[in-house]
Amino acid sequence: MLKAAQPLLLDFENVTVLRGGRTALQSLTLKIPVGEHTVLFGPNGSGKSTFIKTITRECYPVAGPRTAFRIFGEENWNVFDLRQLLGIVTNDLEAGLDHDMTGREAVLTGFFSHLRRWPDERVTPAMQRKVREVLAILEVAHLADRPLGEMSSGEVRRMLIGRALVHDPKALILDEPTNSLDLRAAFEFRRSLARIAALDKTIIIVTHQVEDVIPEIRRVVLLRRGRLFKDGPPARVLTARNLSALFGMRISLPPFL
16 A cells, blocks of 8 residues: 655745735745755845744735645644644744743743743643753753843753744744854754754754754755745755855855855
8 A cells, every 4th residue: 555645844835925015925836845954045035034924824825826835734724733733933932031930941831832931830740851851952951940031042042942842843943043142152052953853853944144054954945035046955055156146245155165
C-alpha cells in the first residue's frame, strides 16, 4: 500500500496581502515541506513581517479564484489549535512580557497562551518536567529562578524560544531572532538554534541578517517588494550579485559566505 504524502508545513499559492492601503505580499507562491529548515530573507519593506502575520492570522490574503493558503494541509484553523503546532517567536512578545517573572515562569506561560502567570493556573508535574527539559536544551537552566528584568536580551530571547517549545510544536518560526543582540549573545543564540534543529522540528527564520543562516539551513528564500525574488540552497542564493540586486546597492561578501 502506498503511503500518503505528508502535507506541506506551509503552502502559499498566489497569496496577495494588503496592509495600510498598500500591497505587502504580491502573488506569492511558496511551499515549505515539513523538515526543510528555511530562511526567509529580505530588506525592510520586503513583506517579511506580513508573511508571519499571515501565518498567525493577523492578516488575511485577498480572496481570489487561484488563491490558497494552507498550514499542514488545512486552510481553516482554530487559532488555539494552530498554536499547538507552531511555535512563533517575535520581537513583539519580548515587549509584552512581565519582566518580574523568573525564567521558569516565563517558559511556563507557553502552556497557557499568554505572557503572564495567573494565580489560578494549574501547573502540573509534567509541565514542570518539560520546562526543565527545555531550559537544559537551550543551556539556560541556571537562569530558571532569575527575573527576566535581570537577564540580557539574548537570555530573554532564549526564554521566549523555550516558551514556544514547551508544548512540543512541529515547527518553530523566528522573526528577526538576533536583532539587537551583541556578537556573543547572537553566537549563543544561533548555537541554541542548531540544537533545536536536531530535535525533529522544522525551523523557519525570517531575517535580514546573513549571519542567521546557520549551517543547518538548507534553503533560502529572498523576498523583494512582496514578491519571491530567489529561492534555493544558501550557496546558490546568497551571492553578492543577488544581494546587491535585493538591497539596491553594491555588496561584497567575505570568502567564507
